[in-house]
Amino acid sequence: MSERSKSIAVIIVAAGKGERVGVDGNEVPKQYRLVAGTPVLSRSIKAFLDHPQVTHVLPVINEQHRERFDNLGLGDPRLLPAIGGGANRQASVLAGLMALGPLRPDLVLIHDAARPMVSLEVIGDVIALLQNLDGALPALPLTDTIKRSIDGRQVAATEDRRQLSAAQTPQGFRFGQILSAHMRAVNVRREFTDDAEIAEWAGLRVGMVMGDVENFKLTYPEDFVRAEHILTGAKQMETRIGTGYDVHSFEPGDAVWLCGVRIPYKAKLNGHSDADVSLHALTDAILGAIGEGDIGVHFPPSDMQWKGAASTIFLRHASELVARLGGRIVNCDVTIVAEAPKIGPHASAMRAVIAETLGISASRVAVKATTNEKLGFIGREEGIVAMASASVEVPRID
Structure with a gap:
C-alpha cells in the first residue's frame, strides 16, 4: 500500500490550562490567544487540514474551554468533534488515541497546539519517515554548549551537544503500536515527557527528521511577540x-x-x-x-x-x-x-x-x-x- 493511500489521523493536544504565558488570573489560555489576528489553536489545526495526506484531525481540549473552542467556528469534513483531555499531556494523548480507535487509522501524528507555525514540509517529512520506521519526530541540533548541574548553581558536567537534539512535534507513529505503548505506559510509575519517549520505552524504532526553527512552542510572552513578527512578515x-x-x-x-x-x-x-x-x-x-x-x-x-x-x-x-x-x-x-x-x-x-x-x-x-x-x-x-x-x-x- 502506498504511503499516500494510508489513512493518517492527527491529534492536536490542547487540553492544558495555558497559564504559564501570563501573569494574570484572567489570562486567556494560550491556545486561544490571537497571533496575527488568529487564535493559536485555529492555526495549528489549519496547518494539518492544509496537508493533502491528512485524513482526520482530532482536537483534544480542556472541557473548561469548550465554549472557547466552539467559538473558533472551525469547519471541515476531516475535523472530528473535539474531545476532553486528561489530567496531563500523557493522559490527553491516550484519550485521543482511544477516540480514534473506531477509525483505525494507519498512522497517527501527535502535535502540540502551542506550535502553530508547523510547516507542510515538516509534516510531510515525518510522514515519509514512517514508511521505514515505527516512529518519527522533527528535531533541531543544539547549538549552545549544554551544562549539567545537580543544584542549578554549580556545573557538574558538560554534555556532548553533538549527540543531543531538541525535539519538536508532530511526532508520528503507526497507530496500533503507539496506542498499545500508551496503554502499557499507564501502569508505569513515571510521567513521560513526550510520545517519542513512550515509543522508545516500548522498544519501537524512532527516527528524526530536520525540524524547523519557526516550529517553536509558545510558552512565554516573548514567544508570542516573536510569532507575531514572523507571521506579519516582521513588518515594522x-x-x-x-x-x-x-x-x-x-x-x-x-x-x-x-x-x-x-x-x-x-x-x-x-x-x-x-x-x-x-x-x-x-x-x-x-x-x-x-x-x-x-x-x-x-x-x-x-x-x-x-x-x-x-x-x-x-x-x-x-x-x-x-x-x-x-x-x-x-x-x-x-x-x-x-x-x-x-x-x-x-x-x-x-x-x-x-x-x-x-x-x-x-x-x-x-x-x-x-x-x-x-x-x-x-x-x-x-x-x-x-x-x-x-x-x-x-x-x-x-
Whole structure:
C-alpha cells in the first residue's frame, strides 16, 4: 500500500490550562490567544487540514474551554468533534488515541497546539519517515554548549551537544503500536515527557527528521511577540493612541450595564443598545486609534437590530478591525465618572469582561472610577460619563 493511500489521523493536544504565558488570573489560555489576528489553536489545526495526506484531525481540549473552542467556528469534513483531555499531556494523548480507535487509522501524528507555525514540509517529512520506521519526530541540533548541574548553581558536567537534539512535534507513529505503548505506559510509575519517549520505552524504532526553527512552542510572552513578527512578515510596527468619551442619562429601571457587568441600581442608562457608556467610550478609543470613525458609523442607532444589543458586540468588532490590520491591542484604560452606583466592587469583573472580549490579558486593562464631587448633572445623579484610551500596535504603512 502506498504511503499516500494510508489513512493518517492527527491529534492536536490542547487540553492544558495555558497559564504559564501570563501573569494574570484572567489570562486567556494560550491556545486561544490571537497571533496575527488568529487564535493559536485555529492555526495549528489549519496547518494539518492544509496537508493533502491528512485524513482526520482530532482536537483534544480542556472541557473548561469548550465554549472557547466552539467559538473558533472551525469547519471541515476531516475535523472530528473535539474531545476532553486528561489530567496531563500523557493522559490527553491516550484519550485521543482511544477516540480514534473506531477509525483505525494507519498512522497517527501527535502535535502540540502551542506550535502553530508547523510547516507542510515538516509534516510531510515525518510522514515519509514512517514508511521505514515505527516512529518519527522533527528535531533541531543544539547549538549552545549544554551544562549539567545537580543544584542549578554549580556545573557538574558538560554534555556532548553533538549527540543531543531538541525535539519538536508532530511526532508520528503507526497507530496500533503507539496506542498499545500508551496503554502499557499507564501502569508505569513515571510521567513521560513526550510520545517519542513512550515509543522508545516500548522498544519501537524512532527516527528524526530536520525540524524547523519557526516550529517553536509558545510558552512565554516573548514567544508570542516573536510569532507575531514572523507571521506579519516582521513588518515594522508603530504604536497609536485613541481616546473615547460617552455620556448617558438615567431613566427608570433596576440596573445599569458598565464594562459588560450588570449592576443592580434604582435606575438604568438610557440608550439604544444596552447603554453601556463605558464600553461605548472604549470602543470609540480603539476605533480612533486605527482611524475607523466612531461607534455610530459601524452601529447606527437608527438600525433596529442593535436595539438592546450587548455592547461587547461593538467592542469585539473594534478588536477584529485591529486584527485585520495585523495589529494588536496593547492596553486600554477606562475611567467612569458617577456618584452612584459604586464601581469598586465590580472593577475586577469588568476588567475580566473587557479582557475576554478583546482577547488580551486583564493585566492590560484598567478600570477606574471617580465621582464629580456632587457637581453638575453627574453630581445630581442624572447620568454617567465614561472616558477611555487605548493603545494599539499596527504595521507601519508609510
